[in-house]
Amino acid sequence: MAEHVIKLPDVGEGVAEAELVEWHVKVGDLVREDSLLAAVMTDKATVEIPSPVEGEVSWVGAEIGETVAVGSPIVRIKVAGEDNVMAGTVAEAKLEPTGKKETPTPNPSPQGGGAQPAAATKTTEPQRSPDTKATQPGFPSPSWGGVRGGGTASATPPAGAPRPAGEKPLASPAVRLRAKEAGIDLRQVAGSGPAGRISHEDLDAFLSRGPQATRPAGLTPDDTVEEIKIVGLRRKIAEKMRLSKSRIPHITYVEEIDVTGLEELRAKLNAEKKADRPKLTILPFLMRAMVKAIKEQPGVNALFDDEAGVIHRHGAVHIGIAAQTPAGLVVPVVRHAEARDLFDCAAEVNRLAEAAKTGTATREELSGSTITITSLGAMGGVATTPVINHPEVAIVGVNKIMMRPVWDGSQFIPRKMMNLSSSFDHRVVDGWDAAVFIQRIKTLLETPAMIFLEG
Missing domain, CATH: 2.40.50.100 (RNA polymerase II/Efflux pump adaptor protein, barrel-sandwich hybrid domain)
Structure with missing residues (x-):
């Protein structure tokens, strides 16, 4: 070898x-x-x-x-x-990793290392000819069926769950590999070897019985505890959230918005969509409304260096879009939203979302935001308390759109309503300024034609 x-x-x-x-x-x-x-x-x-x-x-x-x-x-x-x-x-x-000692691994044991007992080798390991070894070096013969060697294991182990809950099945790496490729849960296979060790014959017998061999055992207590180490992206998210919550005194402001007219406009624009234009969601409208509102409240489009005691107020509006991916939460950035129209914003959001989902987003695409939007989509809830993306000073949270009865002065009428739940760094953004900022966004979204007006 x-x-x-x-x-x-x-x-x-x-x-x-x-x-x-x-x-x-x-x-x-x-x-x-x-x-x-x-x-x-x-x-x-x-x-x-x-x-x-x-x-x-x-x-x-x-x-x-x-x-x-x-x-x-x-x-x-x-x-x-x-x-x-x-x-x-x-x-x-031959270099050893720091703090670790390499242990020799002769023949694979049921636990993945150490020598096997001689009795187990005689009764369960197959005797292969030189031709068989040459055909598949390092692996069992491609033919899984049949008797392997002169073992004395029973071909018909008992049906049902063969071991108590939480007990790890014993099997060689070759048996585990075969079970994995066959989609077999080894916890449901009865082992006929020493200490319940599972052999290839046990897998053959399990397959011959068919799926009816595994029946529900009823309601049983589950005392298992899974330890999950925080690593990779999840650790970076944890560090970022800890930094934000430990340093920034948050103030959260929630306001409801009537988006009935906005949804009608969005539906019409999507119905008349040209081939070179992306489908519109509510995010591009919100981005354009934020750009207009920031002109009147520039203090929310800033980064706060709290160690130096300096606020960096930006003219460029780089909007981070918090996105959930299979690996965790990331924040791709739409740069210079102030220079993009509605459809350009939508196209860039789509591009960045796909890059984040596939893990191909670059460092530049995942950094440099000056203000952030967070949305849970259809699961957005009635209200949330978003955590500010440090060192920014504001984050705008989108909640789900719901049909609600609204009193118009004489009767209740059905309207599409949505809450904005937004958080601000109360050290540098006063509650009044936060409210003025959100109220301006509310006016623009409730009267969407104003979003398209220049100036």
Whole structure:
């Protein structure tokens, strides 16, 4: 056997290190070529690292949350063949990670490391011919069915949940790999080996019984506790929120807005939409209203350096759009909203949202905002208390649109109503100024024709 060493690749753009945010393998796992090994995160993107070879993972070089330098060894994989061309890379990987000690991994045990008991080897491990090994180096024979060796394991283990809740199933990496590829939950497979160890014959018997073998066990207590380490983007979000709430005394102002007319205008513009124009949501209208309101209340479009005691009031309106992605909350920035019309704002929001969702947004696209919009869309609730994006001094929160009965002086009529829940840094924005700013936005959204007036 030889070892192939996988190092953290150069992810480009001058990045010298990255944070390890996810492991897809552990010591003892069998991997195939192009299987995902790990994911690392830089300031700009999350990068997935695939395996260039197939074999058995013998060593991993970092814990989740640790920072790894580019070029450092992160995984070692045993590959078949002493004359394997990959063997020469082992000499480059003799460095040990800080605070860790490498442990040898002879034959994979049910726990992924250590030697197997001799009895278990005799009764459960298959005897393969040289031809079989050459066909699939490092893996079991492609034929999963049939009896493997001279084992004495029973072919018909009992049906139903074979072990108490929370007990980890025992199986070799080869059995785990086969179960994973077949979509089998090993917790539902009864093991016939020592200590309930699951063999290939047990998988064969489980498959032969079909899906009826797994039946609900009824209501049972669940005392499991899952420990989730805060790493990657989630850690950056946590640090940002802590900084904002610990330094900024928030004042939140909630106002309801009648958007019936705005929704009618939006529907008409979308119905007459040209091929080169994006579909309009309420966000572009709000962005244009904010630009106009900022002209009268420039103090809300600012960054506050509280350590230096300096307010940086910006003429450019760079609007951050808080967006939820599979990885967590990010804030792509629509730059110079004051120089964009309604459809240009909509197109840029769509472009940035797609970049954020796919993880391709650049550092420049995710920084530099002077004021932020946050929206939960259809789940926006009646009111929220948005957290300011430090070091900004204001954030405008959009709540969902709901049909409500509104008194017009003589009767109740149905109107489409929406709340704006906005927070301000009370150190530099007085409550009166915050209210004037939101009331101006309210007037513009309730009379949408005014949004299109210049000046």
